[in-house]
Amino acid sequence: MRIAQVAPLYEAIPPHAYGATERVIHYLTEQLVRLGHHVTLFATADSSTSAELVPLCPRGLWRDANVWDTLTHHVRELEAVAQRAARFDVIHFHGDPLHFPLARRLNCAHVTTMHGQLLPVDHGPLFREFSEAPLISISDDQRRPVPEANWQATIHHGLRPDALALNESPDDYLLFLGRLMPQKRPDLAIEIARRARLPLKMATKVHPGETGYFREQILPLLEASEHFVDYLGEVGGTQRIELLANARALLFPVQWPEPFGMVIIEAMASGTPTIAFRCGAIPEIVEDGVTGFIVDDVDGAVRAIDRIDELSRVRCRERFESRFTSARMAADYLSVYERLLAPRAANDQIRELPRRRHR
Incomplete structure (x- = not known):
């Protein structure tokens, strides 16, 4: 499977110190590569990965004294993803939902893991507007403020x-x-x-x-x-x-x-x-x-x-070892990827059926 992992740019992958989200992305990416998938990681240039790295900025934005507006760098990241989207079977976004308008127009499967707190006043209208956006929660409790969103699964974090x-x-x-x-x-x-x-x-x-x-x-x-x-x-x-x-x-x-x-x-x-x-x-x-x-x-x-x-x-x-390994986490994500890809594969088979000749 050709998989893109799109990371926030605040810290390197893996983080040098603090950075829970970045640590999770690292463990997931490395496990997917270990399983034989072709993985592309969109992240900072100082990231360390077995995947193919698309570097977007020299270092984590929170560690660059010259950076003030982090949003501009994430907009550039989305353009880099859009330019390469045809190469992937599935694109996995992490973090802030800035990519929702882009994802709506992608011609490939995509999913978003929400890593932070969700608020009904803020995320409720967003999830209603983008009701088709497939989402992953990192706990069942995280979903509670916005249960009506297009939740695909709850996948607890894991590490090696x-x-x-x-x-x-x-x-x-x-x-x-x-x-x-x-x-x-x-x-x-x-x-x-x-x-x-x-x-x-x-x-x-x-x-x-x-x-x-x-x-x-x-x-x-x-x-x-x-x-x-x-x-x-x-x-x-x-x-x-x-x-x-x-x-x-x-x-x-x-x-x-x-x-x-x-x-x-x-x-x-x-x-x-x-x-x-x-x-x-x-x-x-x-x-x-x-x-x-x-x-x-x-x-x-x-x-x-x-x-x-x-x-x-x-x-x-x-x-x-029984609940929180990266192997379990990656298996759970692969199940979601495959489920999202299934309708596309079925449509491709229908398009490839030979046309009957009419007599």
Whole structure:
């Protein structure tokens, strides 16, 4: 199958540090290539891939100090896709739905994975206008605000089993890892660690629009908690892997409809359980009492930390291998691709039938 993967240009594929969507695209692309498909990846020039790369900009837009208007680069990307569309059986878009008008006019199958939060006021009118656009959700909960959209499947994220290794002997610290934003409640992670009397390592990405929140709300907490909070900033590579593997537990005290939570399955692959608030897709991803604990507040999180040794890190790894591998994810996407291609193949066969001669 000839497959195009169209990535957002904010980060490289795979990302050098933070970037859940980009990490998912990387694992999917590499698995499809491994299965023998011809894959073309539209991404940044500093991406690393086994697929054919169509580079659109020198580096991730969020890491280029000269870039101000990221929209212009994504418009150029869509033109690059349009020019090459005839080469593909299916085009798989990821991220913002800027491509919907183009996709409506493509003469090939296409599908879009929605990676972010969906809002009825914003996405409802859009999905009604483009009601034919095939969509993939990354959790069932993500669909809830706009259930009427043309959903093809829910496909949970996956990653390669060898990307992270099981560690049965972790250190005695808690971990908060991800984007530092109000909805993910890093302040509550600090409060939970303080009340549990355990050290906390915080590895976070601060986006430009959230620097005020960090400076005004979080930095004072860090300064007041320096005796038990180790703030590391943004991390990637080996350091990120080791942080996940050596943590006693991952803290995920989100208070918003989290669409998935990629870091949870990365922790799971390391054998590290997650203590997460009951929001969004969390009950789909975390198996309460198996791969972590689902709680409703800070008190519940502190009590869960006292029970963390009841959970088997080996069992966490086993549940990752049965539910969240890139092989499973790629198989699910291939099923959608094939279903979308089936009507086109049938139409092609009809057109190729020999015409009967009339006597």
